Amino acid sequence: MEFAALMTRCGADFLKVLALPVAVGVSGGADSMALAWLTRRWGGRVLAFTVDHGLRTEAAQEARLTYERLQSCGIACRVLALEGLGTRRLQERARQHRLARLEEAAWQAGAPALLLAHHRHDQEETLWMRQQGGSDWPGLQVMAASALRGRVAVLRPLLGISPQRLRATLRQAGLPWCEDPSNHNRRFERVRVRQDLGASQRQDLHNLRDRALSEAGAEERAVAGLLAVACRWEPEGWVSLAPGPLQAGGEALAVSALRRLVRLVGGKAYPPSRQATAALLQRGGGSLGGAVLGARRGRWHLVREERGLPAVPLTDQLLWAGRWRYVAGAEPVGEARAPLLCAPLGPHVSRLKSPAPEAFVPRAALAALPGIWQGGRLVAVPAGMRGLQESGRPAVSFIWESGVPVTGARLLD
Structure with missing residues (x-):
């Protein structure tokens, strides 16, 4: 009953009602194995995807073992390969590539949503890292229970559940899981944060996130209202802006709006910093984040920079x-x-x-x-x-x- 309520809360009920495939990303670890098992009991046509990331010699064997364990639970599974990770910031790049691969596989399978097993501690650790990095209110919202990404919705029903409870769920069901040794390697920042955060710090982070949700929600509504009067999207992939209305609400709001537009047009994974965007706004022209801001006849236009486009x-x-x-x-x-x-x-x-x-x-x-x-x-x-x-x-x-x-x-x- 509790998991059904969590699925309702993240907006997953339509998948079962319409008999659509329910895609689940499964690494083989305890969190994702618990999510796959709980989703199977919840109902619907569950399709698990596990990624062979190739970062360790055991990766292929673990992916195969995860496949067999899921099949034995009556859960259909496909193993996906991950390539081209490079060597720098390996854990972060692997996470990004894995998510992109899972999204593409879900879409190809006809699943409009992808379930991921991020839990309470993942949320807290991400928030701590972003806070230490000077993130603004939108960034401090961290992960949403349901969010649009690419061509699918990403659903995270377990954000309020501790990893200890997920492991207890698997033990009670008699289901094994894989342990990734890199999850205990303090060479990685996330591992250090996970091991060092105390209970009081984790509670403070939840209070901070509540405030971030409130502040960022107000900013998002204000940005949406501003763009409705100051911005026009054009079919060739560029934006026409009225500089007067854009700046009428003050610099902070104009910077928030322009950051989002630069990310949209420039095609980067993240928006540019507020400082760099404020400088672009003050200049009234220039390049930033893969986009170029120009002016003509009293209007600004934001276009994709030609440099760096692939063949x-x-x-x-x-x-x-x-x-x-x-x-x-x-x-x-x-x-x-x-x-x-x-x-x-x-x-x-x-x-x-x-x-x-x-x-x-x-x-x-x-x-x-x-x-x-x-x-x-x-x-x-x-x-x-x-x-x-x-x-x-x-x-x-x-x-x-x-x-x-x-x-x-x-x-x-």
């Missing part, structure tokens, strides 16, 4: 630069058997712009759009973009899919 092989459902999703059409593009690349239009856009587009579109915004290239030749442009309608090239479908909500990312707390 990658074209595949069906490619998510290019973390922003544009390619949707393959029935008509072939380019010559048969020749490789196709997706890369920015770049300087080539000056030869493509319509002589009199129906509305102003910054050249830089068009230059940062994806094009399809073959052998150094541009063979197709994105459809529906103003300024490119008379390019003389075939048009193919790209859908904006940055997965970055400007406001409203947190559904439930």
Whole structure:
């Protein structure tokens, strides 16, 4: 009954009512094994995903063992591989890559939501680390019980439950789990925080989070109201701003709004700092976080910086630069058997712009759009973009899919 109430609280009931797949990320540790087992008892079509991160020689064996344990509980499971982690900030990068891989797998399986086993102590440790790093109120909200991320909702029903209770649940059910030795290695910051935080400190952190939720919620509502009157989203992936209304509510609110827009347009994982954003606002132009702020005829425009945009092989459902999703059409593009690349239009856009587009579109915004290239030749442009309608090239479908909500990312707390 308690777990059913937790699932209701994080908004998961629709999954069971509509008989949709319930995706669960399972590392094989006690927390995620408990979540998978509890979700199986709760009901619905549970599909577990476990990631072989390859960070230790035992990783593949542990992933296989987790697969077998879940299968024995009647839980379908798929093992996912993780590659390209590099060597710097390994634990953090592994966490980010793992989450992205789980999200993609859930979406491909038709699951609109992904359940994760973050618990009370995870929440407290993240809050401590962010507080020590000087995070602002939105950052101090830490994890939400339900939040939008990419193409799925991420649900965390166990945020109020201690890890000790989850282990007790598995012991009572007679279910084993894997222990990751890196969870006890004090070389990692999170492990040090986990081992050093006392009970009174953890309670203080909960009080701090309550205040953060209140302060950040008020800020989010104010930002949403400001953007409604000062900002216009444009279909080519850029933003038009009215500087007067943007700054009418004061610098602090304008900085909060502009940080969110820079993250949206620039495609970075996190927004720029308040200090850097305030400097950009005062200058009224410049580059920051992968975006460029310019001005024309009394309005500002925020566009994606062309620098750093990738050239990658074209595949069906490619998510290019973390922003544009390619949707393959029935008509072939380019010559048969020749490789196709997706890369920015770049300087080539000056030869493509319509002589009199129906509305102003910054050249830089068009230059940062994806094009399809073959052998150094541009063979197709994105459809529906103003300024490119008379390019003389075939048009193919790209859908904006940055997965970055400007406001409203947190559904439930």
